[in-house]
Amino acid sequence: MIAATAVLVLLLAAALVWVRRTWLRVTVVGPSMLPTYRPDDQVLTRKVRAGRIRAGEVVVFEGPAADEEHAATLLDQFVRDYAVVERRPLAAAPPERVRRRMIKRVAAVPGERLPFDVPGHPAGSIVPAGHLAVAGDNAAASVDSRQYGFISFDQVVGRAKVS
Structure with a gap:
């Protein structure tokens, strides 16, 4: 009986670790x-x-890989336009320490043509x-590749489940 309980606890712990690493x-x-998504x-x-x-x-994805000067000019916009991981709410750390994770729709992947201008790359570039x-789905209120350029694969955290 104790062995079965221990196995069950280990299986539940393993499942929890898998969920936390996957989702x-x-x-x-x-x-x-x-x-598509509303605030909160x-x-x-x-x-x-x-x-x-x-x-x-x-x-x-992790916030844009812009140089410091360019990132500083967009900081106010970034603060209004990101996704916060539940375990690390915005109020828990000063803005310069918060890892800004953003949520956006992929407009183009490697090898595809750009549907809009990206800094240094006109629409139609590869x-x-x-x-x-x-x-962002709401272009008028979005800070995205049109302002800060491409994001690298290294920045991607995951794919959102569309409900």
Whole structure:
């Protein structure tokens, strides 16, 4: 009886570890993904390799890989336009210490043509290997690849489960 209980506890612990390594729950902040996601919506995100992402899917990724000067000019916009991981709410750390995870729709993957201008790359250019072009569903309220350029595969956290 004790052995069966121990096995059950180990199986439950292993399942919990798998879930925490595979899934991430985020809270949407800002209007950039309206009408798909509203502010305060809870989004379940499955961690995946970026190479498996396709255009049209919604991804959560680490904030833009912009240089410090460029990032500083967009900081106010970033603060209103990101997804916060539940375990680390915005109020828990000063803005410079918060890892800004953003949620956007993939507009183009490597080898595809850009549907819009990206800094240094006009619409119709080819997305380079290892990068994605992303855009918010609410273009008027979104800070995305149109402002800060491509995101690299290294920045991708996972694919959002569309409900």
